[in-house]
Amino acid sequence: MRHAAKVMRAEALKQHRQIFGSKLVLFSMLVWPLLKLAETYYTLRPLAATPGIAERWPLAADPERLLAFLATGALGFTFFFSLVQSAWHFSIERQTGTLELLFLSPANRLAVVVANGFAALVQNAWLFACFAVAMFTLLDVVNVAHPAMYAVVFLAMLVPAVAWGAFLNSVLIFSRDAAFLYTLLDDPMWFASGVRLPVFALPGWIRAIGSVLPLTGSLAVVRGALLDGQGIGDLAGELAGLTVLSGVLLLAAVGALRLGEARAQRTGQLRLF
């Protein structure tokens, strides 16, 4: 445990120095998600202000609740996409020649990938999360069944996101074309997970793709608990699904790390980019 804590601390410090050394990082942490949120709201407003919207999608009949729906989506996407970015950053280690050194060190591999994702998540998402909380308070749209649901919401975002980060890191750490996977996980993720549209608006086959992305389940819990006043009992199915998915992702991460390292030892491909 002490070993894992040391790896965690070292990874967090490395990321902080590597990425967060400049104040310009505030743009990607707050300004870009905010501008995107405003753009999405104005793009969807013509659809929400139509006759009969209260029957089709009651939430959208109120512009403030529509904004809150989109803000939860933006917050969830910020959480999960920060992990895609952190996984992509392993390509920098490959180019600077430190990736091979990482695998020569005695650090536990799973601890490294979990720590990398966790550190990126905390450092990337805290500012937009604070903004979202302030916005929900200002709009007065939060309707929770019990104060403990705030903890459930937090864990429903954090645990699957860390598992997702560990899985992505384990795959991308061995990839020589990380940019392609980065591209592939950007737009499809917000589209299939219901970040900007309710899941009922998506066709069945897109919902099927979205169901294997943990962001979909996290958003269902966050929106159900914060906007619809649902309790643990109402969200039990989604929470169980998220727990299973997180476990599968962590196991897949362990498998990918073992396979990838064995292959790298055989081929020496950690030096190539």
Next chain:
Amino acid sequence: MSVAWATLRRSWLVTRRAYPWSYFIGTLLLGVFTIGLAYLGLRAVAGGEISAEFRGKAGTGDYLGYIAVGAAAYMFVVHGILWTGKAMIQEQREGTMGALIVAPARRLPYLLGFSAFAFTAVAVEVAVLFGCAALFGVRLAPTGAADAVLAVAGLALAVFGMSAVLSNVMIVAGEAHIAQNSVFHAIALLSGFTFPREYLPEAFRWLGEAVPVTAAMDVIRGVFTGGTGLDPGRLAVAVALGLAYTAAGFLAMPWAERRAMERSY
């Protein structure tokens, strides 16, 4: 002219051999998913109808066509800036900026050559996007061929002017990621690509007027979605702002290059 032609040929040669597919797929996916979002939203959320407020502000009831034209224009602007605006910082990163500066080639034909390459490449990419949009039932109906050419030329000039300024910012800062994405996110909100700018608070509308692509987008809207034809007033604003940005960019370029070279050594 020979510099512009040589740059155009070099860029096509390099791109044909190592085309950045992840750039293309990333931007194409953004356009396709933006149109897909509008299509699904229109069907499932709006029940196939569109609000009277939108009709009044946009001058059309064709929401899907409005979004498709906006998404294509956004792709045109983003890729135009990515190719032209990043040309100089690419030279800087590859270590050839010093050679370019001491060469007897002038910057205007060099960047014009890059723009000629960018707009021919982007034309192919926009055609692919409209092919995808056609699957959603989108049909383009410009008010006239001459109107369409002038409207696209206005947008191209606006992109060129913004690229000239952004190019300086990038080489002085030695950074492209934050600069380019901040511009892309800002214009997506301010310039009316996926919604009429009349939805924005007044201060934001005025802010949008400072960007040349905003006026150019109004011209595009009149020709491709509003059916009102070419708006000479807005085209004049787009051209004036595009030229002003171009002039500012080229006037500041020697200073920016000096700063960039000093920082390198």
